[in-house]
Every structure is written in structure tokens, then in C-alpha cells.
Amino acid sequence: MKALDADALYTACDPSRFGFDDTSQLADLEGLLGQDRAEEALHFGLGIRQHGYNLFVLGPSGMGKHTMVSQFLRQCAGEEPIASDWIYVANFAHPDKPRAIELAAGRGSTFAHDMRQLVEDLRSAIPNAFETEQYHARLQELHGNFQDRSRQVFIELAEEAEKHGVTVLRARDEFSFVPLKDGRPMKTDEYDALPEEEQQRLSAVISSLEDKLRGILHQRSQWQRELREAIKALNREVGMFAVGHLIEDLREKYHDVEAISEYLSEVQEDVIDNLNAFRDEEEEVLQWETGKAGQSFRRYQVNVLVDNSQASGAPVVYEDLPIFQNLIGRIEYVSQMGTLVTDYMLVRAGALHEANGGYLVLDAHRLLTQPFAWEALKRMLYAGEIYIESPAEMYSLISTVTLEPEPIPLKLKVVLVGERYLYYLLQAYDPDFAELFKVQADFENSIDSNDDNQNLYARLLATLIRKDQLLHFERDAVARIVEHSRRAVEDTRKLSVHMRGINDLLQEADYWARQGGRERVSRADVQQAIDKQIYRADRMQRHVVEEIRRGTLLIDTEGGVTAQVNALVVNELGRFAFGHPARVTATVRVGEGEVVDIEREVDLGGSIHSKGVMILSAYLAARFAGSKPLSLAATLVFEQNYGGIEGDSATVAELCALLSALADLPIRQSLAVTGSANQRGQLQPVGGINEKIEGFFDVCRARGLNGEQGVVIPATNVEHLMLREDVVEAARQGQFHIYAVATVDEAIEVLTGISAGAIDAQGEYPKDTVNDKVKRRLEDFAETRHEFARPGDGDEDDEDDRENQDHKPG
DSSP, rough: OOOOGGGGGGGOOOGGSSSOOOOGHHHHHHHOOOOOOHHHHHHHHHOOOOTTEEEEEOOOOOOHHHHHHHHHHHHHHTTTTTOOOEEEEESOOTTTTOOEEEEEETHHHHHHHHHHHHHHHHHHEEEEEETTTHHHHHHHHHHHHHHHHHHHHHHHHHHHHHHHHEEEEEEETEEEEEEETTTOOOOHHHHHHHHHHHHHHHHHHHHHHHHHHHHHHHHHHHHHHHHHHHHHHHHHHHHHHHHHHHHHHHHHEEEEEEOHHHHHHHHHHHHTTHHHHHOOHHHHHHHTTOOOOOHHHTOOOOOEEEEOOOOOOSSSEEEEOOHHHHHEEEEEEEETTTEOOOOGGGGEEHHHHHHHHEEEEHHHHHHHHHHHTHHHHHHHHTTTEEOOOOOHHHHTTOOOOOOOOOOOEEOEEEEEOOOOHHHHHHHHHHHHHHHBBEEEEESSSEEEEEHHHHHHHHHHHHHHHTTTTTOOOOHHHHHHHHHHHHHTTTTTTTTEEEEEHHHHHHHHHHHHHHTTTTSSHHHHHHHHHHHHHHHOOEEEHHHHHHHHHHHHHHOSSSEEETTTTEEEEEETTTTTTEEEEEEEEEEEEEEEEEEHHHHHHHTOOOHHHHHHHHHHHHHHHHHOOOSSSEEEEEEEEEEEESSSSSTTTTHHHHHHHHHHHHHTEEEEEEEEOEEEEETTTTTEOSSOOHHHHHHHHHHHHHHHOOOOSSEEGGGGGGGGGOOOOHHHHHHHSSEEEEEESHHHHHHHHHHHHSOOOOOOOOOOOTSSSSSHHHHHHHHHHHHHHHHHHEEEEEEEEHHHHHHHTSSSOO
């Protein structure tokens, strides 16, 4: 079979097809390259306003989903109205339930300033109102009236006592009645000397006077209450005079916000009820000036929870740490005398508050790995409002005084960005997910590599170059990036849109161009960046090649060996993948049709690899034992494999090893093979084809190319070939060969150099072909098995006859 031409091993990009000399001549690319499906989904998801139409943007990591979505959202948000401000104010009736008020953008901070200015004005106006002569005159009049009334009743009581020969003595607030003698208080011995009748009379008089005194004192207490009420009424009148016009001016300024008017009315009542805080408590004033106001003044402050005064459109918020508190907000506490206390001024906004009225972007993986965050987000979206709560309080982990802030209506779009597996896991296991995230925006991994897309790709590169202020790229350099993009996606008909990889390559090529003192990035700079990326990551690959060259890892690259094939495997270490050969050997003997996969038996083989071994067993049975039992016992193993094996790309290698063992034909060790086979012997494409070929090439080059070495690949993988330049050059010079085969028969012909042979109408293969030798070997196995089984069957029958004879009735 003829090897592939060198031109088929690498699909170059013709720079002459580009209509520019370098990327400085290209306009920036607007929109998302090759993401028509995702872009339409984004337009739909952002345009529909029904409940539950939030978005999940899915695609592999590194596609630039976050950047693209943010740019798209900002374009949309710029055309939408600015979101409202939200403030929390004191609830004077229920201090533990602060009130939330919505204001137009910018008015929240303005109202907070106005309230602060109001307190400053009240601090001046209220004391001044209580220092006027008019106030003091009215206050003195009230006190004078009280004193006059009190004095008059005591005078009347004293006069009545004197009529009965008794005087009233007063020591501070205590009163006593004492009989008189010659106009002076009677002494005790004088009282004792009085006749019994006189003593009884005086005692009765004093008792009567004491009853009247108690009535007077009670009446005086009532007058004192009336005085306090009168003073309070006076103070309210004076306070209202000082406060009313200030509150009214503020109410007029916010007349269009009913909630503010109601709040200001409550503020006015509270100020009037707490006038002494403005009149007497100098410490409170000092604390207010230093920003540490106590409860008396602090409760008039405004907590501006969301301030959109600087916004130019609907908010677009990306929360990079979506923990519970960062998402829905939190209530902070301060320590006072060993106790945690809080108030509405310590309520803090979360991402939902900041994005309310706009868009909230979250990384799905980060969100799902945070305790309580995912469930909290769903609750808020279902309820349509944001209510701040603490997990510790929800689960009764702490017991302290807390708040219940009034919930804020929630109206926003949530955009989750994550990989595909997260989307499908949530669809399968979370019933709420389908109700809340009804729109999926699925990003493509690649785009078609046609002329139009290649020019758009160049504009994308120009956009990224300007964004990062890099040197502009010559068109040869752009062509090399296009070629590298084809290799990255493992398809000559596609271009990778993995933005992280593209951007990294641009920046590193720019670095090497600057190191060389060049003003433009050339193709050589791009190639150097690619080579250096590989060099920094290929330590393990070089180690494997070295161990094979030294013979530590047993790989033959010349000669022929029966039942031994060089399979090709790929190892992925982070972002770097490399291929290398692995020896597969087979053994065959007479058996009952069992093919033992040693890797599976010792739990080193994955399920897909085990499936491949079962498929080759079915292939052998169907082709060579259609009418007879498959009398084969075989074992397959990856020699010197001490790790796991997964995938079915070694199916062809394992099958060829078995065929070689059965036909007793040597396999060319100068060749390696890769490919997946089905039950009909057709070869299927495999991944990592370029790395596999290059891995075997590196081993052969380390030992010396002899012109016989090469790799056998499925024909369906030809359009995936984007091999290194040194591999292509070796193929062009006839030192290395790539054979593309479509069936197992073609593969075994290349590996053995002998025709596989096609079956005729009688079910026979041409003599001495591979399939003929395999068929005759399996027939010999079947005959041998039959011969060994026949004596055993006869012995068993004779023994049964003897046993029956022994049990006959005598």
C-alpha cells in the first residue's frame, strides 16, 4: 500500500488569500465569531421578560465565555434605563424591621445628604427655639401658676388649722400638725397636761387636717402632671415651630415619593418626642460630628444600600466570589461591652442588590461549590424579592439580636457561565433548574475554516492585538496562527475559537518579536512561541523517548516479531498532550473462545478499552467461527504499563497482534498503528492523531530513521492531520511514512506485508493469505479441542452406565 503524500500531512494556509499586509490594516471584529447560535440565544434570553428565562452559557473552559458575555451584556445594558437606588431607613415603630425605599438613580445619596443636613439644622434650630424670651416667659408662667395654686391651698389649710388651735410645720416635703399654746407650738409635756377631752378634740382636728392634707397633696400631684403635660405641649409647640418648616421643605423636595413623605412624618414625630436629644446631650452632638453618632441621632441616618448615581445604563455585575453573603447581602455586627449589636446602618448589599434592574453574571462552578449559595439564589428568583438572612440564624447556630430588613423586589436576569457537564447535571438532578434557567447559550468549540471565516479570524486577532497593545502581526504570522488553530481543534476544516489559547499565543509571539527587536510579529516569531510552549511542557515526553532509546522501555523500531505490535497512546498533562508507542502482545492457545484482557482483569483498563477488546472478540468469532465454536483462548496486554488504559484507539493494534499470533506471521516493528475498529472490521477515527504520529516519529528519529518506519492510521483521520514540519519533511524525503487504511484487512497487510485475502463464495480465503492462515489455525484449535473432549465424554458415559447397572433390581 502506498503511503500518503507529504502534502496530505499538513494543510497550509495561503497568506496570499489575505488582503492585508499586517493586522494594523484590519478593523476590529464586532460581535462573537462563529457563535451565531449562542448569540441568538443571548438576544432571546435578554429580550424576553417572563419569569424563569434566565440564561446558562455553556462551553469548554478557556473559550472566552465570560469576556464575550460581559461585552454583550454591556452593549445591551447601555441601551436600557438606569436602575433605581435602594435605601434602608429606620422603622421607628419596629426598630428590628428597617424599611426599604426605592428612589431614582442618584437620589439615594442625595437623600442621605439631605437627612444629614436636616439633623445639623435641627441641632441648631431646636436649641435656639428653646432659648427665646417668649418660651421662657411662657414656661415661667406655667411654673408660676402651679406655684400659686399650690401656695393658695396650703395657706387655706394653715388658716383652717389655726382656727382650731393647730399650726402646720413643713420640713422640705414633709408636713406635720402641732397644737398651739399662746401662739406657739405646744410642747409634749404641755400637751400631756391637757384634759382628756381637749386632747381628743385636738386629735380629731389633726386627723381631719391630715385627711385634707392628703387630698391637697393628691391634688398637687395632679397639678404637677398637668404642668408636665403643659410644658410638654409647649415644648412640642416650640419644637414643631423649629422642626416643621425644615421637614416640610424636605417633604416638598421629595413630594413624588410617597414612602419618603411617610418616613419624614415619622421622623418629625420622633424628633418631637426626643427633643432633649437635641437640647441637652452634648455627647451625642460630639459623636455625630465625629461620625460615631449614638442611637439618638444615628437613627436619622440613611443607609444607601445601592447607589447608581454614576451608572450610565442597566447594571452588569460579575460576582467572582459568589458566597452566600456576597450574593444576597449580610447584616454586620459590632461589639459593645462584650455584646454583639447591630442596626439598619449595618445592612450591606449583595450582588443581587447591585445587579437589581440589570444583569448578574456568575460562574456556575464557583456558585455550586459554595454552601447555601445555590439554594439561596433559587429562593430569591422564585420569590421575586431579596430578603437578607443569615445561615447561622436559619439553622439556630447563634442566638443574638438581629434584624429583619424589609425585602426588596427583585427584577434581573441571572447569567450562569459554566461547562457543559454542569448544565446537563443540573438539568438531570435539580428540578428547579429547568424552571429558572430556560435559555441555554451553547458556545461552539470551532468554526468552519473557509475564506470568509479566515478573514474574520484575522480581524479577531487584530481586535485582541489592539486590546492588549501588542505588536501587529504580518499576514504570514496570521496564516501560521490559522494553521495552529486547525491543529488545536484536530480538524483541517475547522478553526479553534478557544480564546485563551489564541490570546496566549499572541502575547508570547509578541514577546519573542520584541526580544528580537522587530516592529512586526513574523511567522518565525509565532513558530518560536509554539516551540517554546512545547519545550516548557515536554519534559515527560523527552524522558519517555530517552527511556525507549536506552532500552528501558522495550519498543522495537525495526525487524519483525510475531504477536507484537507498536500501539500508540496519548498522555495529557495539563494543557500539553504527547504521544508515544506502547508494546501490545498477544498469546493464543486452544480454548473456549475467551479473549482475556489483562488490563481489565487487574483493574487497569477502563470501560471503553474493555469494550474495544470485546468488539475484537466478536469480530474474530463472526469472521472465522460462523459455523463452528471459536476454540480460542487468548490474552492481550500492554507491556510495561503500570497505569490506567482507557479508550478504544488500540483496538486495531490488539486485533492485529491476535491475527499475527494466529497466522504465525511477524509484524513489522518499524510501524506503529492506531485506530478503533467495529465488529465488521471497519476502522474508525481516533483522537490525538497528530500527537501519536509525532510520538512514534520522535522515537524513530532518536534511534535513527531508516526509511522503513511509519504509522498506520484510519483513513478517516487523514483530514485531521496537521503534523509538525520535521515530520512532513521526513515523509517528503521518504524517511517516514503514513499509511491510511479503511479496514483491519488493509492494516494487517501493511503490518505483515502479506495480503489479507478476501473470502470467496465457498467461504474460503486464498491460500497462504493472512485470513487463510488464521482460519486454518482456528480450525486446528477446534479439532484439537474436539479430540480432547471426546475421550472425556465417553468415560463419563461408561461411568454413568456402570452406575445404572449397579442400581438395577437383582
